[in-house]
Structures are given as structure tokens and as C-alpha cells.
Amino acid sequence: MSETELPLLSVPRNGVPDVMTEEAELADYIAKLKRGKGPLAVDTERASGFRYTSDAYLVQVRRECAGTALIDPEFLFDLSSLSNAMADVTWVLHAASQDLPCLNRLGMRPKTIFDTELAARLLGDPKVSLGAVVERELGIRLAKEFSAVDWSQRPLPHDWLIYAALDVELLDEVMERQVARLKDAKKLSWAEEEFEYVRTLEPPAPKPHQWRRISRLSELKSGRQLAAARELWRERDRLGQETNTCPSRLLPDRMVISIVKANPRNSRQIKKMSGLRHRRLAENWHDALERARALPADELPSKRGSGNPGLPDHRRWSQSHPEAAERLAAIRAVVAEVGEQHNVPAENMLLPAHQRLLAWVEFPATPAAVRAALDEMGSRSWQIALLSAPLAEALRKL
Template sequence: MINRPLEQTVQARFDQKVAAAEWVDSQSRLEALCLQWRQQPVIGLDTEFIRTDTFYPKPGLIQVACAQGVYLIDPLAIDSMAPLVGLFEDSKVLKVLHACSEDLELFASSYGAVPQPLFDTQVACAFAGFGLSIGYQRLLETFFNFSVDKQETRSDWLQRPLTESQRRYAALDVVYLDEIYQRLATRLREKGSYDWVLAECQQLADEALVTPDPDQYYHRFRQAWKLKPQQLKVLQSVSAWREREARVRDMPRNFLLHNNSVVGIAMKQPRTLGELSRIEQIRGRTLSKDGEALLSLVAAAQDSATVPEAPGAPLPSSEGNRVKVLKKTVQAVAAEWDIAPELLVRKRDLEALVRSGMGGGGYCLPQGLTGWREPLIGQPLLQALQQTS
């Protein structure tokens, strides 16, 4: 239950910080502040960016909050973000963000580093019993009985100067993070799951620094398991080409070549521009600029003797009973620990566990069910499978 007098006091303190938020647009000031922030045990971080017609997000603002105040860093005015990268990589400072996946992508692509160690309040909420993917607005309402106006969410963060409304919105997005962290950390430590959150967040940071292999992108197409070997070769080749070109040209994948077009090319394997023009959602500019290149990719893939590994088909119906048993086990453990079941075990890991024993050998835990998950849910799942054999 919310303590109204206490929350009013906290709210007044936050309002003062928001009103006094400092605009940081000089190299010397950023360097001085980063030295100060590296003396803090915890800082809050957030970003505002634009990503309407580009592959990579364009940073418009970076917000930092600590005990001393709120700071709005203008990345368009500062020559080097090296001081901020040093802060990101300082292991003594915990960085708190909310729903950080896009922020991490921006940091990784723009500055080649991500904040570590990391505490994502959305992930923490899933461990603390608040459900999966809780939004920042809902979080503020839950903890502080306070609502944030989200009208600036899609405003132009590259314009200068930013409006007062934009600055206030940006400051509000970060000013509460330390207080939210303190409350969540207390709850998680009482439950014994604080270290699990840190481990989960570290995995997010590690993954953000890894550039996916374009040649493996074809696995992301749900239809891939249905394709014949010749079609699968074309799907791999065309999807890899699109991934590389989208990065080089800095444009969204579907702007370059729509997903439906990638699959259509793989299935129909056009040999002429006329045949290519009849592929679903193919654009005229794609035909004129990249048509010949796409036809060459199709021809080369057809001639290749190497067939890529086919993605796994859906589990057969004969495994349905085992899956039901495993899901019941997941629900029971999730209820016991008050953790969102979708976070406790991901669908792909559950299926991988079942597949591991389909050849007649013993079941083995996939990578996603090791670490902190192994004693909590991995071993119970193995025990449940033994009872279904």
C-alpha cells in the first residue's frame, strides 16, 4: 500500500531535481561529471533517439540521474563520448535502466560499449512479482501514484533547441530510477533473487555487444523449416545480403527488402527481372537498384553444393504430453518464487530440452537453462521428464 505523506515528500524531491536538470553540451563539463559519477554507487540512465528511416538508432539525448541531480547530455554537441564509455565500463558503478534493450543497442552501435554492471528495472519487476514487461508508466503509478505524460515519446529528439516539454519528459524518465532500484533491490534480496536479476541483466549486456552473423539470419524466418533445400539456400543467401546491405546503407531491413519479399524470392527463385517484379511487396526502386544483384544471388545459391542447416520443425504432437508436464512444472516453480513464468523458462529453451531426448538418448539442459536457472528450474524439469519416460 502506498504511504501518501511519504510519497508526497518523495514527489516534491523529484520535482525539484527535474526542474533543476542540467543541460550538458561541452566536452569539459562531460569529463568533469563523468569523474563525479564514477564516485557514485548507483546511477540511472536513459536515452532518447530517432529511428524512423535508419538501421541504427540516432542518439538525440542521454539522461543521467544520481544523488546530486539530473543531467541531460547533448550527444550532438560533444565531440567524444570516451568519458561516458569509461563510466559505462566502471565495474564499481551500478547502472540502472528500464526496458534497456533499445538503449543498449544505441550505446553499442554509437559508442561500442554498453553500461555494466547493469540493473534493468523491467527485468527486476518480473522477478519481484510485478509481471512481465511492465511499462515505466505503470511502474511509476505502482510505486509513487504518479503519471507521466507520454506525449513527447515520438517527438523529434534531434531538433535543437529541445522544448521545455521535451526536457521535462526526458528528466522524468530517469529521475525515479534510483528510488525504484532501492525498493526493488530490497524486495529481491528478501526473496533471494537479487543475484539472478544481475545475471540476467549481464546476459543482456553481453548479447548487445555481439553482432549477429548475417549468414544465420535465415533462422529468424518462421517459414524456414518448411522450405526445400534449394529454397533454403536462396533464403540464407538473400537474407544475409539484406542484413549486410541494411547495415552498410543504414536503412531498415524492410525498407531495403520486405520480409515477405525475401521469403517469396526463396520460394519462387526468379530468373528474370520480370519474374522478380511479381514477388510479393517487391518495390520498384529495389528492382532498378538491386534487381540484378538479387538474381545473381539466386543463381549462385542454386549452384552451391552447400545446403544450410534447416531450422527445426515444430515439435511433433507425440511430444505434447511431455510439454504439458514441463509447463506445469514451470508454473509451479514460478508461483512458488513469484517470478513471471515466461522469464523463468523461455519457449525455445523448453523445446530445446524436449528435442535433446528425441533421438533416444538422455535429456540435457540447453544453455538457457544453466546458470542460476539450473538448480531452480533446470533440475526439476529433468526430473519431470524422467517421470514421463
């Protein structure tokens, strides 16, 4: 049966509940959850690309015999009571690493999770979006249309609420099918380790020198121009935090580069520039340029790079650190081969960052030394068991 011939689930089977905004409603629903059975399906909707924060603007929860709830965190911003009531229940999510940080900020902290996207990766499925996973496991198409909209707007349109409710409609059924497949593939213990790793993963620290990720930054030729781009980035980031607005909506990267190249001498010239969205902020951009102009020469950023702590850019290792580059090539080949043998993507077999770290640090090319290195960087036991011997052999041959 082709994809278009699969039955389409365009609305939740029990309808779309009203958005929950009252504590009394939440208490009633928690009572229903306690009487429910099976795992707890959970999802969130954020306003990525619209807001500065990655907070949830809608939380969807579903459990068999309790039904679906659409919870508005703008009104119900402490959901610890729900979390505590479901402490002994497995929470099933799709791409849990995206949802857990904002759920934690609402007081929702699961003790056990099942991630349907990660399960699909470990099973070697070629497509791992929620729609693709539901089609593969259940033979049903989900209506998916509103993933990239501004979920912070109020009121939320009814069509969006249908989409949100569908996100948790079938997660428990998908989990049941995937558990059976993982058992057949002898990968259930692998999955459980991966789920626990994701559940307990600490949020990454902010990366230094993020301004260097401005697109087309390479078009700027001098340290003074780079300083101007950096000050514009810092100002739009400050304004983004202050107004909870995605910084690129205040000043897109292309306008950062255009302003720097034009080198306007006052805010009036900035206001006249084509493509500027928020002309009321022209004075802010002018002040940022003035700060860059006032910097002494020895404080200008280098064109050569950010000087970030940690590993040097691995893309340049072949020129600057050829031995590390050779080790990285060997490690990548082993990880790809073992991943192919077990039908697991290379990036799930061993994180690319861990591959680079393993190549950078010199140690004896023995299975015991490789096991110790992998364990220290946080690799899981199933990865260590499969990779230690072949990695040691490949490194020993160099």
C-alpha cells in the same frame, strides 16, 4: 486511485538540460557525478526502424546531487571516462539488455547493474514497462510519447528531450522500492544473479538464413521465387548497411513478395509498381532478380526450410520427434507450475530456448543430471535449485 487520477510528471523537476556535445562539458559533469550519491541512472535512445545499426543516438545519465545529462554520442563517442569514474557505482537501467550493447560500443561498461524491468518480472508484476513500473512503485504517471521516433535526426525537438530526461528521472527511487520488495519476497539474490547474467551476456551471433523471416514468404511456391526473395533481401541488407538505413525502409517485405510475384523483366517495370518507395533503387532490385535467375537448379533454396544448424523446429517435433515433444510438454508444465508457485513468469523461470534444449538432449532423469544440464546451459543457481527435482520427477514418469 485510478490511473488517470495519479499525478502526472510531464517535465523533469530540475528542468531539461541542453544536449551535451563538448568534451569540456563532459569533464565538468563527470566531476559532478563523482560528488554525487546513490546509483547512476542510465538510458539510451536508438533509432530502431530508421537506422540499420542499434547504436545510441542519445545517452541519458542522472545521479542525485549531480543532475541529469543528455549526451550526444555523435559528438562524444567515447564515454569511457564517465564509465571509469562510475566504476564502483551501481548503474540502474530499465530493460538493460536493450541498452548495454550500444553503451558498450561507447566505452560504457558497468561493473554492477540493477534492472527495474527484470526486477518487476521477478516480483510478478503484471505490467513491466517503465511507465507501469513507476506508477506501481511511486504512484506517479510519466509523460510517455516519443519512444518510436527517429532519434538520429538533428536537432532533437525539445519535447523529445523532455521525454528522454524523464526516462532517468525516477529510476533511483524505483530501485529503492524494488529492493525492499525483493528482500521481502526473498528474491533479492535471484535478482542479483539475473542482473549479472544480463550484464555479462555476449551479443548473439547473427542467425543464418534471416531472409526466411520475410513476412508472407509462404506465398512463394517455387525454389526460383525463393531465390529471388533471398537475393532481394541480401541486396536491401547490403544497401541498409552501406547507408545505415533500416532495410525495410528501402524495400518493405510486402514489396519483396510483390516484386517476386510480378517477375519484372527490367528496372522500368519495377519503377512502375505501386507502393515502391525508392524508385532510384529499381536497378538494384532488377540486378538481384537477375542473379536469382542465373542460379543453377541445384543451388535454389528449398521450400522445406533453411537447414539451420542447431535444434529442429520444435513446432514439428510432434510428427518428427514425438519423444522430444513429450519431454518438452512435461518440462513446460513443470516450469509453469513452479513459476506460478513463486510468482515468476515461466520465461524468467527458465528461458524457452533452454526448455527446448533440455527436452532435446537425452540424459538420466535424476536431479543431479538435471542440475548438470541446467548449469551447462547457463541457468542461474536459484533456477537450478527450484527446478531440478520437479523436472527430474516429471521426466522420470515419461
